[in-house]
Amino acid sequence: MTIHNLYIFDRHGNLLFYHEWVRRKHTSMSKEEEAKLLYGMIFSLKSFVNRLSPTVSKEGFLSYKTSAYRLNFFETVSKLKLILNTDTETSQSEIRELLSGIYRDIYVEYAVKSPMVVPGEMITSNLFRTKLVQYVQSSHIYKAN
Amino acid sequence: HEKTYSYPLDIKLKFENKRVTVAFGERDGVCIGHVLLAVNGQPLSYDKLPDGRNVFDFLEERENFPVNLKFGRAKITTNEKIVLASMFYPLYALAVQLSPDQGSSGILELVTDTFKLNSSQTLTGVKFIVVADLKQSGIDQLLEKIYELYADYALKNPFYSLEMPIRADLFEQNLQVAIDQIEKTGFI
Numbered sequence: 001m002t003i004h005n006l007y008i009f010d011r012h013g014n015l016l017f018y019h020e021w022v023r024r025k026h027t028s029m030s031k032e033e034e035a036k037l038l039y040g041m042i043f044s045l046k047s048f049v050n051r052l053s054p055t056v057s058k059e060g061f062l063s064y065k066t067s068a069y070r071l072n073f074f075e076t077v078s079k080l081k082l083i084l085n086t087d088t089e090t091s092q093s094e095i096r097e098l099l100s101g102i103y104r105d106i107y108v109e110y111a112v113k114s115p116m117v118v119p120g121e122m123i124t125s126n127l128f129r130t131k132l133v134q135y136v137q138s139s140h141i142y143k144a145n
Numbered sequence: 146h147e148k149t150y151s152y153p154l155d156i157k158l159k160f161e162n163k164r165v166t167v168a169f170g171e172r173d174g175v176c177i178g179h180v181l182l183a184v185n186g187q188p189l190s191y192d193k194l195p196d197g198r199n200v201f202d203f204l205e206e207r208e209n210f211p212v213n214l215k216f217g218r219a220k221i222t223t224n225e226k227i228v229l230a231s232m233f234y235p236l237y238a239l240a241v242q243l244s245p246d247q248g249s250s251g252i253l254e255l256v257t258d259t260f261k262l263n264s265s266q267t268l269t270g271v272k273f274i275v276v277a278d279l280k281q282s283g284i285d286q287l288l289e290k291i292y293e294l295y296a297d298y299a300l301k302n303p304f305y306s307l308e309m310p311i312r313a314d315l316f317e318q319n320l321q322v323a324i325d326q327i328e329k330t331g332f333i
Contacts, residue, residue: 004245023245034243041239048232049257051225052276056176056218059258066240068249085245092256 001141004069004085006132008107010120011079013039016111017123019132042073042081063092074099080107090141098139106132146174146217147183152210158201160192164219165200175216183215233274237264263288271295283332290323290333 005020015035027034042061049061063072065088072095074082082099110128111117117125136142150156156170158181165181182188184203187195194200203209221229237251255262256279264274265288273288273295298316299305305313326333 020245025244025247025249027242037239038243041236041243044232044236045255048229048236049255051221052229052262053257053259055259056178057257057259062256062258064240064252064256065254066244066249066252068244068246071240071243 001090002087003136003142004087006085006102006136007035007038007081007083008123009035009039009042009081009083012120013043014120015039015122017128017132019129021136038083039081042083062096072096072099074103076103086141094141098136098141101139102132102135106135146179147213147215148173148175149211149213152207154204158204160201163191165189165192166219167216178218179216180219181214182217185213186215230274233264234272237266237272265289265292267292281327281331283327286333287323287327291320294319294323 003021004023005018007015008017010016013036015032018031018035027037029037045064046061050057053060059075061073063070065071068088069085070088070090070092072084072086072092074084074096080103082102084095084099086095106128110125110131111123114125114128117123117128123129155172156175157168158165159168160166167175167177167179167181169177171177181200184194184200189200192200194203204212233252240252241249251264251266253264255264259279260276261279261281262274262276263284264272265285266272273291275284275288275291277284294316295311298313298319299311302313302316305311323333
């Protein structure tokens with residue numbers, strides 16, 4: 001079970017955080033451009049899904065899968081967006097739990113509660129990165145490699 | 146969601162995207178985003194009643210109440226279907242570009258909390274997109290079957306012009322048979 005990378009966006013589309021574990025293909029653009037492209041894609045996907053849905057949906061877009069990876073999307077009530085790319089086999093409910101755990105135990109504890117973190121700007125805190133990496137690597141998904 | 150309302154109206158309406166939508170005042174099953182479909186049994190065209198009066202003016206006057214209003218999700222028009230399908234193309238391609246791993250295809254499956262979408266691309270770039278219930282199985286086989294039907298009843302049809310919407314009875318009949326089969330048994 002491979003976890004490729006994680007992006008965190010705020011409600012305005014600013015990239016707050018990025019970390020990669022296993023990435024074999026990089027885009028030919030800068031990190032900022034790639035983040036903007038990804039955010040734009042997610043925004044379009046959300047409105048696409050909203051229009052196409054047969055009934056009024058609560059959570060909307062959750063994930064998509066290609067032949068090589070699965071993109072998992074998690075949005076909080078405050079419109080914070082977590083995007084995690086994993087391999088195609090990992091169970092979606094486990095990933096969902098992982099993402100909500102990342103929000104609840106890492107982001108809220110080490111980003112929201114940190115006086116050094118400025119809203120709208122990238123999280124530079126080393127503690128945040130260490131705790132996040134620790135949390136993900138100790139999860140069941142990462143271990144089942 | 147049809148109900149009779151008395152003056153003044155609790156629900157705040159606004160005119161957006163050529164439709165009268167609910168902006169505020171969610172209650173009794175009427176949600177934000179729902180569209181006003183009919184007033185006193187008469188369907189609306191954009192923001193006008195069949196007799197030509199503007200619906201906002203109509204709802205301002207006390208003597209028109211109590212009024213029966215019908216709300217619901219906006220029906221998806223053929224034009225909108227085309228727009229949505231076209232929207233899917235670049236999203237499909239972006240998935241390849243943003244891939245963290247080598248050799249990725251475009252979006253094959255898209256999961257939401259109310260439906261899932263499966264797509265399959267042929268070697269010539271023709272895409273088949275199926276929107277189904279989350280629990281529906283056998284969609285990959287359905288996509289292959291639809292490709293077969295497309296090749297047999299659309300492409301081999303002498304009256305069908307490429308790139309145009311398909312209007313072949315045999316195609317639609319066989320498509321319906323395939324869909325019924327998969328809904329009933331879960332495979333083809």
